[in-house]
Amino acid sequence: MNRTDTGIGRAAVLGSPIAHSLSPVLHRAAYAALGLDGWRYDRFEVDEAALAGFLDGLDDSAGRWAGLSLTMPLKRAVIPLLDEVSATAASVEAVNTVVLTADGRRLGDNTDIPGMVAALRERGVTRISSAAVLGAGATASSALAALGRICDGEVTAYVRSAARAAEMRRWGERLGVGVATRDWSEAARAFDAELVVATTPAGATDALADAVPERPGALFDVLYDPWPTPLAAAWRARGGAVTGGLDLLVHQAVLQVEQMTGHAPAPLAAMRAAGEAALAARARV
Numbered sequence: 001m002n003r004t005d006t007g008i009g010r011a012a013v014l015g016s017p018i019a020h021s022l023s024p025v026l027h028r029a030a031y032a033a034l035g036l037d038g039w040r041y042d043r044f045e046v047d048e049a050a051l052a053g054f055l056d057g058l059d060d061s062a063g064r065w066a067g068l069s070l071t072m073p074l075k076r077a078v079i080p081l082l083d084e085v086s087a088t089a090a091s092v093e094a095v096n097t098v099v100l101t102a103d104g105r106r107l108g109d110n111t112d113i114p115g116m117v118a119a120l121r122e123r124g125v126t127r128i129s130s131a132a133v134l135g136a137g138a139t140a141s142s143a144l145a146a147l148g149r150i151c152d153g154e155v156t157a158y159v160r161s162a163a164r165a166a167e168m169r170r171w172g173e174r175l176g177v178g179v180a181t182r183d184w185s186e187a188a189r190a191f192d193a194e195l196v197v198a199t200t201p202a203g204a205t206d207a208l209a210d211a212v213p214e215r216p217g218a219l220f221d222v223l224y225d226p227w228p229t230p231l232a233a234a235w236r237a238r239g240g241a242v243t244g245g246l247d248l249l250v251h252q253a254v255l256q257v258e259q260m261t262g263h264a265p266a267p268l269a270a271m272r273a274a275g276e277a278a279l280a281a282r283a284r285v
Contacts, residue, residue: 008038008063011260014054015071016047020225022246022275023069026253029274033267038063048077055081055106067260068098069253075138082108091175092141097256109259112139115252116146116220122251123243125195125218126150132190133157135200136164139222141171143197144179151195154178158187191216198222198231209234216240222248225279246275
């Protein structure tokens with residue numbers, strides 16, 4: 001999917017809501033570090049109903065469109081509008097990256113899954129024997145796909161309803177990952193696993209912070225604002241390895257930059273520094 005030309009290019013992130021997205025900060029930092037002075041990256045508020053019209057209306061007059069980053073609620077809605085979808089994206093029925101080729105094709109991929117694996121690898125988590133997932137939303141399915149690449153044993157998902165439990169077991173069957181489910185009331189048992197992946201919204205795991213064991217394994221908390229979460233702070237205080245949402249965001253954006261621009265490796269350090277600065281500025285407001 002890589003592009004090789006380095007002229008004037010355009011990319012953007014789409015979603016609704018979108019004002020909070022750090023993608024422009026990360027991608028623009030990459031362009032600056034790579035010397036792509038003619039490239040621009042924007043954000044657009046686009047919902048499911050407006051997506052097809054937006055794609056059809058892309059205008060190359062200000063530089064050729066190279067790609068799009070997609071956030072909720074567009075990751076599934078975009079699939080019927082694409083010419084090709086990677087096996088990774090198809091496995092979880094979610095596309096977060098669209099590469100727009102010079103001949104007008106739309107190629108969909110999912111960089112969240114390899115981004116999770118890369119973020120964990122950077123923190124020293126490369127192969128594990130057991131894992132637990134907190135939550136059962138869209139991010140949880142991507143987490144299962146990522147765990148399928150690094151976990152040799154069963155994954156236990158802690159969920160709030162029987163319907164969610166059934167959904168996670170179905171994802172496990174589809175992805176070839178052994179998944180057991182437990183009720184959310186038992187979530188503190190997740191901390192017995194070698195790796196815990198928290199995929200829940202802000203505040204959902206706060207009450208679990210006091211249950212972190214004296215010698216925890218590794219935690220991957222997908223949140224990044226505010227950071228650290230109470231769970232991540234308690235985990236670090238007890239000496240456990242913590243991977244955060246910004247790590248995931250940066251690593252998946254690195255892969256997007258490489259696909260959209262054709263430049264590899266993308267500048268991970270510059271992108272992370274830009275993201276950290278942006279979050280620090282938000283915290284001061």
